[in-house]
């Protein structure tokens with residue numbers, strides 16, 4: 001059996017409940033991807049089920065301009081969890097869409113058009129978000145949007161920027177990136193868009209201090225900073241938002257996947273000033289499901305549940321258990337080159353050899369297939385088409401015993417898999 005990120009899993013899944021999926025023979029499979037990184041509260045969480053049933057019956061979908069309590073409630077709830085500067089929210093349904101809106105906002109506000117991102121970023125498959133996306137193939141779709149520029153992803157494990165004693169010289173890498181941006185720019189730099197921990201592009205947490213330095217580069221150039229927390233937002237990394245760990249705040253924040261805990265809910269959050277200026281300039285971003293009461297009600301339930309059960313500290317505690325277990329596996333499996341991430345958002349990079357760091361491409365595919373056969377679903381964060389980084393992102397409701405079980409299955413699969 002071989003399946004990659006673009007392939008199908010050769011099993012029919014009949015139902016999903018909590019942290020498990022069940023195939024048509026009733027075989028349980030641990031869901032350590034939270035669906036598509038989204039099912040933050042597990043499958044069929046009672047509060048979400050109740051919200052959906054109630055909303056469908058009482059207030060499902062209205063004309064886009066209608067104001068409803070769930071929309072106001074979600075905007076207020078998000079503001080409560082965010083720095084004061086991020087107080088204005090727009091409710092949408094998907095991640096790509098939220099980044100389209102954020103990019104349009106940044107262009108309108110700055111009256112500029114160039115968008116800069118990391119060379120392994122993922123922001124969506126739609127046009128502007130896709131143009132700022134570099135972790136999957138771009139070939140075959142003609143020229144991308146004009147004015148998209150990149151800087152190197154600060155990957156401490158693989159970067160060629162090293163100090164004399166071999167440490168990651170991320171400041172030199174950032175300076176180099178912006179020197180190239182400045183040379184290529186036509187003087188119209190609008191925004192930098194980034195994931196605070198890159199997900200799809202290889203589960204890469206930029207080094208501490210990096211984002212503060214990046215923020216300064218943006219400020220010096222009058223660029224906005226857009227942070228896309230589709231995967232990292234809402235407690236998964238042990239903080240409410242991954243940007244908090246980096247000690248920076250974005251000008252525009254986009255949330256999606258985790259906000260709906262498996263249902264389509266997204267948000268763009270920004271400051272009063274940016275919102276007011278965009279409104280004055282007749283900002284245009286509408287969709288059939290903008291401000292849907294049902295989506296907003298789900299988002300509100302997710303935020304309230306995270307708050308009530310303090311899921312930020314839960315993710316931190318469970319993340320420590322996961323890291324400890326992964327480090328123990330690393331001490332016994334030579335092929336584990338690197339372990340990284342925060343909270344319940346971690347990556348395991350497999351290599352042919354720890355010295356050469358050659359990616360163990362086929363082995364990565366074989367390990368995920370072996371895990372699946374044993375009842376654990378993990379997926380691959382695909383760095384430049386290489387299938388060697390396992391992404392581990394279980395729901396925050398995962399039991400400690402299930403983390404231990406997953407580590408055990410991974411251990412056996414690392415032993416049995418052949419490349």
Ligand code: PMP
Pocket residue numbers: 093094095096097099122123124125195199200228229230231256257
């Ligand atoms: N941003 C990030 C960081 C993502 O991981 C994704 C989805 N993989 C998106 C945006 C796009 O979200 P959607 O698929 O809902 O459009």
